[in-house]
Amino acid sequence: MANKMTLIVFSGTVDKLMPVGILASGAVAMGMEVEIYLTFWGLQAFRQGAPQQVTKMSAEYEDMAPMMMQLMKEKNMPSWYDTLKQAKELGTIRVHACAATMDLMGMTKEDLDPMVDDIVGVAEYVEFARESEITLFM
Amino acid sequence: MDRTVDARDTFCPGPLMELIRAVKEGEVGEVIAVWSKDAGSQRDIPLWIEKAGHELLAVNEKEEYNEFVIKKLR
Numbered sequence: 601m602a603n604k605m606t607l608i609v610f611s612g613t614v615d616k617l618m619p620v621g622i623l624a625s626g627a628v629a630m631g632m633e634v635e636i637y638l639t640f641w642g643l644q645a646f647r648q649g650a651p652q653q654v655t656k657m658s659a660e661y662e663d664m665a666p667m668m669m670q671l672m673k674e675k676n677m678p679s680w681y682d683t684l685k686q687a688k689e690l691g692t693i694r695v696h697a698c699a700a701t702m703d704l705m706g707m708t709k710e711d712l713d714p715m716v717d718d719i720v721g722v723a724e725y726v727e728f729a730r731e732s733e734i735t736l737f738m
Numbered sequence: 739m740d741r742t743v744d745a746r747d748t749f750c751p752g753p754l755m756e757l758i759r760a761v762k763e764g765e766v767g768e769v770i771a772v773w774s775k776d777a778g779s780q781r782d783i784p785l786w787i788e789k790a791g792h793e794l795l796a797v798n799e800k801e802e803y804n805e806f807v808i809k810k811l812r
Contacts (some may be wrong), residue, residue, distance in 0.1 A: 625751045627760055629786055677749055690758055 604633045606732040609737060613656045614640030614680065616738050620649070621683030623736070628691030635728040637660070638716065639698035642738070644705075646697070646713045651681040696720045696728075739807070740768040754786055759809050761792065767802050768773030768810045771793065775803035 605627040609620055624634045638646055645654050657665040671677075678686075687693055697712060697719045709719060729735045743760045745753035753774035760770050772783065776778040783806050787794045791812055 615747060622751060626782075627756055629751060629754055629782070630789060675749070676747060678752070685757060690762070 602733040603631060604635065604728070605734040606635045606637065606725075606728045606736070608637045608639065608735070608737045609642030609645075610640050611658070611738055612643075612654065613658050614654055614665075615657045615661060616673075617642075617645060617654065617680040619715035620685075621680040621687065623692055624684055625687040626689075626722055627734075628693060631691075632734075633692040634687075634694070635725075635732070636693065636695045637698060637720070637725045637728065639701050640697065643697055643701045643707075643712075646695070646716055647707070648711055648713055651713055651715075654680075659726075663665045681715075688715065694718075696725070707724070739771050741770050743770065743772040745772055745774050745776075748774075748776065750776050750807065751782065752776065753779040754782045757783060757806070758786070758790075758806070761790070761808065764765060764810050765775075766810055766812060769809050770810065772806050773803050773807070774806065783797075 605701045607620055607623065620636065621724060624636065627634050645651060657668065697716050699719050699721045702719055741760060741764065743756050745756045748756065753776055754773055757772040763772060767773070774783065784794055787808055793809040793811055795809055803812040
């Protein structure tokens with residue numbers, strides 16, 4: 601069995617993207633490879649220029665968003681994007697864009713943040729998940 | 739001590755990630771200290787050291803943080 605973790609990143613809000621960066625860091629630290637599959641709103645957060653601008657929280661926690669953003673700023677918490685980027689420098693993390701979402705939104709590779717490695721179809725995602733000991737839907 | 743990583747201002751998993759970076763950059767046999775006060779790394783750092791095959795020489799409790807002293811073995 602490959603020593604691998606797969607994250608399906610469906611959500612594009614700060615509260616869901618933060619654990620993506622942190623879990624990927626932990627997996628890399630423990631010697632695992634990480635496959636990140638970006639789809640729907642998760643992929644929107646990785647549009648060119650978008651990662652630095654995501655400030656939304658999940659709708660059910662919307663009232664808490666200003667307080668959370670304030671605390672993160674005050675305590676100098678690194679952004680989810682920087683956390684993920686640093687983890688990617690330390691280990692093997694591949695970031696994949698969902699081909700169906702790309703087509704639906706009329707996006708090309710040039711519209712995406714440089715952290716995205718490639719565009720893959722769902723069958724390839726299933727292969728990643730099959731090889732993984734951990735798969736999480738975010 | 740060959741190098742000291744002051745990670746007292748970072749959150750989980752920041753201190754662990756900074757330690758890993760320092761260990762990667764260092765030479766085998768180097769002794770590295772990491773300062774951390776985040777609760778996660780108090781358990782994560784020893785766990786990682788064991789898993790990665792290095793040696794935890796000491797955990798020194800300071801007033802507001804802990805100092806982990808690691809020897810790079812490989």
